[in-house]
Amino acid sequence: MLRAEQNSCAEQIREQAKKLFAARGFDAVSISDIADAAECSKSNIFHHFGSKEALYFDVMRQVMQRSTDRIRQVMADDIDAPARLAQTVKDHYAMISEDPERSRLMMREVMFSSPQRGRELAGQVFGEQFKTLTELMRSMGDEADGRAEFTAFMLIAANVMHFHCHNVLQHLPGAEFADDLDGYAHMVTNILLLNLGKN
Amino acid sequence: MLRAEQNSCAEQIREQAKKLFAARGFDAVSISDIADAAECSKSNIFHHFGSKEALYFDVMRQVMQRSTDRIRQVMADDIDAPARLAQTVKDHYAMISEDPERSRLMMREVMFSSPQRGRELAGQVFGEQFKTLTELMRSMGDEADGRAEFTAFMLIAANVMHFHCHNVLQHLPGAEFADDLDGYAHMVTNILLLNLGKN
DNA sequence: ATACCGGCTGACCGATCAATCAGTCTGGAA
DNA sequence: TTCCAGACTGATTGATCGGTCAGCCGGTAT
Numbered sequence: 001m002l003r004a005e006q007n008s009c010a011e012q013i014r015e016q017a018k019k020l021f022a023a024r025g026f027d028a029v030s031i032s033d034i035a036d037a038a039e040c041s042k043s044n045i046f047h048h049f050g051s052k053e054a055l056y057f058d059v060m061r062q063v064m065q066r067s068t069d070r071i072r073q074v075m076a077d078d079i080d081a082p083a084r085l086a087q088t089v090k091d092h093y094a095m096i097s098e099d100p101e102r103s104r105l106m107m108r109e110v111m112f113s114s115p116q117r118g119r120e121l122a123g124q125v126f127g128e129q130f131k132t133l134t135e136l137m138r139s140m141g142d143e144a145d146g147r148a149e150f151t152a153f154m155l156i157a158a159n160v161m162h163f164h165c166h167n168v169l170q171h172l173p174g175a176e177f178a179d180d181l182d183g184y185a186h187m188v189t190n191i192l193l194l195n196l197g198k199n
Numbered sequence: 200m201l202r203a204e205q206n207s208c209a210e211q212i213r214e215q216a217k218k219l220f221a222a223r224g225f226d227a228v229s230i231s232d233i234a235d236a237a238e239c240s241k242s243n244i245f246h247h248f249g250s251k252e253a254l255y256f257d258v259m260r261q262v263m264q265r266s267t268d269r270i271r272q273v274m275a276d277d278i279d280a281p282a283r284l285a286q287t288v289k290d291h292y293a294m295i296s297e298d299p300e301r302s303r304l305m306m307r308e309v310m311f312s313s314p315q316r317g318r319e320l321a322g323q324v325f326g327e328q329f330k331t332l333t334e335l336m337r338s339m340g341d342e343a344d345g346r347a348e349f350t351a352f353m354l355i356a357a358n359v360m361h362f363h364c365h366n367v368l369q370h371l372p373g374a375e376f377a378d379d380l381d382g383y384a385h386m387v388t389n390i391l392l393l394n395l396g397k398n
Numbered sequence: 399a400t401a402c403c404g405g406c407t408g409a410c411c412g413a414t415c416a417a418t419c420a421g422t423c424t425g426g427a428a
Numbered sequence: 429t430t431c432c433a434g435a436c437t438g439a440t441t442g443a444t445c446g447g448t449c450a451g452c453c454g455g456t457a458t
């Protein structure tokens with residue numbers, strides 16, 4: 001086909017591979033699936049990426065890079081105190097939900113990959129995100145050791161679980177916050193503020 | 200081999216299948232893998248379970264059943280107020296960590312299964328757990344609408360993320376609570392109590 | 399003895415997997 | 429005009445997949 005024009009084939013392959021890997025995981029996606037989705041031949045995928053694993057790692061590397069970029073961007077705002085936390089809760093959630101494939105891929109890696117890959121992920125992606133969130137928490141007045149880190153963890157845990165478990169959450173009786181994003185964000189902000197000693 | 204003695208072959212198959220499915224997911228595990236682990240023939244697996252999917256559902260059914268049993272057992276204790284919440288945080292965490300394969304399987308289902316399976320899971324397994332936790336929260340004084348449910352969600356989110364993301368958490372700077380379970384449980388209890396209006 | 403039944407097996411099936419390879423086509427450098 | 433590098437493809441590979449099938453074996457009922 002030769003599409004040096006507009007959307008290069010390699011990029012198309014990456015994009016479709018990302019969607020498929022996120023939706024079904026590495027093993028459930030075949031090279032044929034990706035070739036069909038990207039409208040190119042199987043062989044071309046091997047031409048560009050060498051192997052299925054190499055393609056997967058390429059996709060993951062790109063996903064991680066975009067994720068850290070997005071984090072830097074979100075954290076750049078500079079309003080103050082409680083309003084800033086409220087905004088951060090929403091921004092962090094938006095970061096997760098604006099690219100579901102990215103965050104699904106990352107959750108797959110975090111929860112189901114080997115311990116050594118966990119270490120890599122911690123350094124490359126989550127380290128920066130966690131550090132920035134921790135600094136935000138600490139800037140809000142609490143200096144007890146570990147409190148800021150724990151509060152940052154609670155923010156991430158809540159948002160990640162809320163987004164990725166929505167299929168189940170929305171069917172639990174009384175859990176209206178599953179579909180009420182504003183109400184949910186408000187409750188999260190509130191509980192984090194309480195934990196930081198503000199109210 | 201014929202092992203009607205002690206440990207029936209079907210049970211051995213179930214056990215090994217559970218371990219493998221939890222570690223690698225449905226697609227990454229082959230019938231041959233399970234047959235090798237269970238020390239029986241491939242054919243025997245089809246003899247007992249009919250298909251790979253049927254085996255998977257059988258394993259999941261058993262996992263879910265044991266999970267609800269465990270929840271009932273944990274919730275049976277009847278001490279009061281803050282001590283009860285502290286105990287519940289620890290019990291819930293223990294429930295997760297005492298059978299990592301079970302909770303990994305359940306998280307796989309929750310995060311990566313179809314919406315309709317999400318509904319089933321909500322009804323069959325998590326519904327009861329969530330309801331009981333919600334009642335505990337409500338019994339501790341807060342009757343604002345949705346507050347109890349949200350607090351129960353936060354407990355689950357924190358414990359699940361803490362356990363399943365340990366590989367990453369333990370490498371984050373300042374996150375000592377990753378390996379300090381008592382300290383972690385204390386901080387969770389504290390933040391939940393604050394949110395319920397106690398202190 | 400004979401018949402039967404369920405647990406269990408090895409040989410085998412078609413389909414699909416990741417990967418290879420020989421070769422076509424095209425745009426630009428020499 | 430020649431030549432070459434790189435994008436791309438169709439045919440094909442050996443391995444492995446989920447699943448089938450005929451039949452063996454040991455216990456039980458007749």
